[in-house]
Amino acid sequence: MKRTISILAIIWAFFCTFIILIIFIKGPQFTRLFGKLPSMIISPVYAGGDLNYVVEGDSLKIAVNKPVFEALIGESAKGFVQITFSGTGNLPQLIEQEIDYDKDLKPDFKLKINTIENKTEYLSISPNAGPLIVSSKVHDDWVVRIKVRNKKK
Amino acid sequence: MSDYFTTHKIGRSLLLALPMIILNFMLITRGNLNFSGSTDVIAFSITFLFFSYLFFMMLYSGKTDKYRATGFIVFAMFFAFTFIVNLIKIRGTNTFDNETILACEIPMCHIPAFMFIIPAVFTKTIIFPGNIGSITFMLIATVGMSIVLGRGICSWGCLFGGWDECASRITRKPVIKKVNAVFRWTSFAVLLIVVLWSAATLSPTYCWWLCPFKAVTEYEEVSSFSILLKTIVFSLLFAGLVIVLPILTKKRIQCATFCPMGAFLSLTNKINIFEIRIDKEKCNNCGTCSKICPTLSLSKTNIEETRPSITCTKCGKCIDVCSRHAIQYHIKGTSVIRNISLSRYLFLYPAFILLVIFAGAVIQHGIVLIINLITTGSML
Ligand code: SF4
Ligand code: SF4
Numbered sequence: 220m221k222r223t224i225s226i227l228a229i230i231w232a233f234f235c236t237f238i239i240l241i242i243f244i245k246g247p248q249f250t251r252l253f254g255k256l257p258s259m260i261i262s263p264v265y266a267g268g269d270l271n272y273v274v275e276g277d278s279l280k281i282a283v284n285k286p287v288f289e290a291l292i293g294e295s296a297k298g299f300v301q302i303t304f305s306g307t308g309n310l311p312q313l314i315e316q317e318i319d320y321d322k323d324l325k326p327d328f329k330l331k332i333n334t335i336e337n338k339t340e341y342l343s344i345s346p347n348a349g350p351l352i353v354s355s356k357v358h359d360d361w362v363v364r365i366k367v368r369n370k371k372k
Numbered sequence: 373m374s375d376y377f378t379t380h381k382i383g384r385s386l387l388l389a390l391p392m393i394i395l396n397f398m399l400i401t402r403g404n405l406n407f408s409g410s411t412d413v414i415a416f417s418i419t420f421l422f423f424s425y426l427f428f429m430m431l432y433s434g435k436t437d438k439y440r441a442t443g444f445i446v447f448a449m450f451f452a453f454t455f456i457v458n459l460i461k462i463r464g465t466n467t468f469d470n471e472t473i474l475a476c477e478i479p480m481c482h483i484p485a486f487m488f489i490i491p492a493v494f495t496k497t498i499i500f501p502g503n504i505g506s507i508t509f510m511l512i513a514t515v516g517m518s519i520v521l522g523r524g525i526c527s528w529g530c531l532f533g534g535w536d537e538c539a540s541r542i543t544r545k546p547v548i549k550k551v552n553a554v555f556r557w558t559s560f561a562v563l564l565i566v567v568l569w570s571a572a573t574l575s576p577t578y579c580w581w582l583c584p585f586k587a588v589t590e591y592e593e594v595s596s597f598s599i600l601l602k603t604i605v606f607s608l609l610f611a612g613l614v615i616v617l618p619i620l621t622k623k624r625i626q627c628a629t630f631c632p633m634g635a636f637l638s639l640t641n642k643i644n645i646f647e648i649r650i651d652k653e654k655c656n657n658c659g660t661c662s663k664i665c666p667t668l669s670l671s672k673t674n675i676e677e678t679r680p681s682i683t684c685t686k687c688g689k690c691i692d693v694c695s696r697h698a699i700q701y702h703i704k705g706t707s708v709i710r711n712i713s714l715s716r717y718l719f720l721y722p723a724f725i726l727l728v729i730f731a732g733a734v735i736q737h738g739i740v741l742i743i744n745l746i747t748t749g750s751m752l
Binding site: 224225227228229231232233235236238239240242243246247249250253254257258259260261262263264265266267289290291292353355356357358362364 | 395469470471473474475476490491492494495496497498499500501502504505507508509511512513516517519520521571572574575645646703704705706707711714715718719721722725726729
């Protein structure tokens with residue numbers, strides 16, 4: 220028995236060299252395979268949440284995401300909503316918009332963004348809309364995150 | 373002198389090293405011999421010769437640690453250098469800002485992996501603003517490496533461990549002579565706190581607040597008081613744990629007492645086939661190995677129990693200093709007194725391959741950048 224275990228252990232130790240080689244040589248294939256696992260998505264806390272609706276104007280496209288109330292268990296009382304402004308050509312120098320993030324047909328907050336000077340003025344209209352978290356250029360777009368209250372909590 | 377493992381014969385050492393030399397060649401060229409110019413040829417040749425020499429010398433001299441540490445330290449320095457230069461090429465700076473975070477473009481190393489486990493179970497997502505393909509690959513690589521080497525990653529494959537390893541080798545004698553082995557458990561406390569903190573806040577807490585290696589990679593652009601605080605924290609941790617204390621103690625203080633990934637990888641030593649063992653018959657309890665262990669893994673009790681604590685990084689330093697050849701690499705389930713050289717070879721192959729896989733490309737690229745700097749005056 221001892222001898223068998225010893226031989227099996229040596230065989231396993233021998234294969235360790237190949238395991239390391241396979242992991243790195245077949246890395247891209249493994250990445251594709253494991254990338255399909257249900258947990259392999261970036262948390263909405265970082266990715267910004269799922270798309271809620273899009274408003275398309277002449278020079279501006281506005282993507283309003285669903286609010287993110289991510290918590291370890293259930294939902295948190297406070298979260299954020301992400302709005303992405305994309306220009307149909309270049310991003311306009313001045314963006315002035317009222318946003319209805321919860322689709323109740325009433326504006327929740329107002330944004331005035333100077334994309335060249337990197338200045339954002341924010342006005343909360345609805346009591347559910349809290350302060351501005353971040354307003355930043357992201358590649359060719361402009362992304363804004365606003366703190367919002369979870370109505371269910 | 374570890375004559376026990378020494379072949380002292382050039383022919384025999386070359387023969388035993390030959391498979392590794394061939395693998396070096398394949399891994400460093402990545403199967404592509406189309407060099408784009410003489411700079412690439414020079415960079416490849418230096419890298420290939422460097423790693424082939426290190427491995428050959430491990431077999432010829434019977435010493436592991438000296439040659440491993442050389443490769444490991446050079447790797448850490450070149451990694452920081454190439455990483456920063458590449459970021460400056462892409463972003464114009466090695467700081468990141470809101471744009472990088474919102475675009476989910478923060479590069480990830482292997483260290484945050486343990487923070488993802490609880491959030492992944494409960495939220496089915498990864499709590500890191502990075503590219504999902506790179507994160508998936510890093511997670512697969514970390515799991516694979518820890519199955520094969522356990523905490524051996526911390527002496528053979530970590531991108532950063534070479535920094536405190538380097539600092540710990542600067543002075544000949546330690547200024548602080550004794551560091552209590554109990555401090556090896558503090559990294560487990562850091563691990564617990566970071567895991568719970570990350571789960572509660574759904575954020576990679578260690579990366580945001582504590583990682584000392586931000587000092588040699590990328591860090592957040594200081595645009596608020598909290599970011600200034602983070603910058604002060606990681607700078608002090610780098611200066612204290614990675615530079616000053618390792619110089620004073622000759623121990624890898626950051627890795628031994630603070631790094632939560634090191635603590636997490638220690639747990640994987642349990643499922644790993646390779647370990648370090650002490651032959652009780654040969655050991656005369658001189659305590660040299662205990663004094664020299666850079667990760668505080670060999671207390672008196674460990675020597676009596678004939679194995680280091682689970683925090684051992686399999687660096688081989690204790691094996692090299694033992695004048696009675698009482699310490700050796702060992703394959704679990706086999707006899708401690710037989711197959712000593714075989715166990716060492718079977719450990720050195722995957723461990724060294726890991727080093728070459730990570731360090732080969734990095735060092736080669738770093739040499740190209742240096743040659744470009746010398747010949748054109750610019751690396752960008
Ligand atoms: S303890 Fe942490 S930093 Fe040190 S080598 Fe291990 S993973 Fe790397
Ligand atoms: S016990 Fe030996 S092999 Fe393990 S970390 Fe200490 S010196 Fe290195």
